[in-house]
Amino acid sequence: MKKALLTFCLLLGTTAAQQGPATTSTLTGIRLTPGAIRVTDAGATRELGQYLNTLAKDQGSGCQTSEYLVWDDPDLAEQISDDLASAFQARKLVFKTLSEEEEEEAYSLSFLLTQSPNRFVGMLFMDSESVVLGWCHLKAAAQQAAPAAPAVPATQPRPAAPTSASQQAGQQSGSAPRPGHYRGELVGDFKGNAISFQVAADGKIISNVQMTGYWRCSDSLSNTTYKTNPRLVSTYGAMPGTVPVKGGLFSAEAKQPYLLWDVSGRFVSPTTAQGTFMVQSNDCTSYKLTFTATRQ
Numbered sequence: 001m002k003k004a005l006l007t008f009c010l011l012l013g014t015t016a017a018q019q020g021p022a023t024t025s026t027l028t029g030i031r032l033t034p035g036a037i038r039v040t041d042a043g044a045t046r047e048l049g050q051y052l053n054t055l056a057k058d059q060g061s062g063c064q065t066s067e068y069l070v071w072d073d074p075d076l077a078e079q080i081s082d083d084l085a086s087a088f089q090a091r092k093l094v095f096k097t098l099s100e101e102e103e104e105e106a107y108s109l110s111f112l113l114t115q116s117p118n119r120f121v122g123m124l125f126m127d128s129e130s131v132v133l134g135w136c137h138l139k140a141a142a143q144q145a146a147p148a149a150p151a152v153p154a155t156q157p158r159p160a161a162p163t164s165a166s167q168q169a170g171q172q173s174g175s176a177p178r179p180g181h182y183r184g185e186l187v188g189d190f191k192g193n194a195i196s197f198q199v200a201a202d203g204k205i206i207s208n209v210q211m212t213g214y215w216r217c218s219d220s221l222s223n224t225t226y227k228t229n230p231r232l233v234s235t236y237g238a239m240p241g242t243v244p245v246k247g248g249l250f251s252a253e254a255k256q257p258y259l260l261w262d263v264s265g266r267f268v269s270p271t272t273a274q275g276t277f278m279v280q281s282n283d284c285t286s287y288k289l290t291f292t293a294t295r296q
Contacts, residue, residue, distance in 0.1 A: 174248020
């Protein structure tokens with residue numbers, strides 16, 4: 001693992017390896033300690049990605065999407081650790097240590113995060129030059145069995161699966177929404193990404209959920225771990241089916257062969273909704289993005 005981290009850090013010197021400053025994790029949605037740089041170059045992250053895949057296999061799964069971050073100021077190590085711990089607690093991510101190593105001027109920690117039904121494995125490395133964080137979203141059991149190559153579905157989309165009242169019981173109730181068209185910015189990756197949807201006249205159904213903008217795709221169908229290349233989401237941004245609204249809360253998933261959409265949130269006022277949205281296929285993902293949408 002130490003060799004993988006050395007390779008990772010050496011390759012960070014190239015401009016192509018760096019996407020730029022990162023304020024929010026595209027994988028977990030948590031805010032990052034200032035100074036983070038997201039690394040997207042497949043060559044720079046290959047060995048670290050292989051290590052994450054090994055952690056994933058130990059959990060009986062595989063990496064679905066990955067993210068790699070580096071802080072080039074080692075003095076931030078303690079703050080980064082504290083910020084991550086606070087963010088995990090706030091997001092109700094259950095933390096479990098998988099392994100821990102400490103050498104002269106170097107420390108590494110491998111861990112598992114759980115927030116049903118989502119699981120993540122990660123690795124945090126600190127030395128005298130930098131702090132590196134790599135983590136990946138584990139595949140669900142059904143996704144592991146899916147074929148590698150995506151295909152355009154020939155069947156009609158199935159309705160979005162509603163979330164039961166018991167599932168929503170843990171959330172604070174929202175406001176009864178006013179009917180109409182809602183639109184807002186999707187935050188967490190590309191600037192300019194947006195979401196729009198329609199609230200029915202009775203305020204109990206959301207329809208026409210649509211993401212516009214860019215998502216990230218892998219370089220090839222044979223390697224779906226590194227989803228870094230920007231592509232227009234196009235028609236894949238349109239979530240099929242409808243989303244029920246109960247007590248001002250909404251949450252639903254929709255599935256087609258090799259495609260998954262997920263949206264959830266709360267109407268914080270009769271004309272404003274806040275929530276998260278994600279669309280993904282075998283080789284592309286928008287990551288989980290946050291939004292505040294207002295009635296137009």
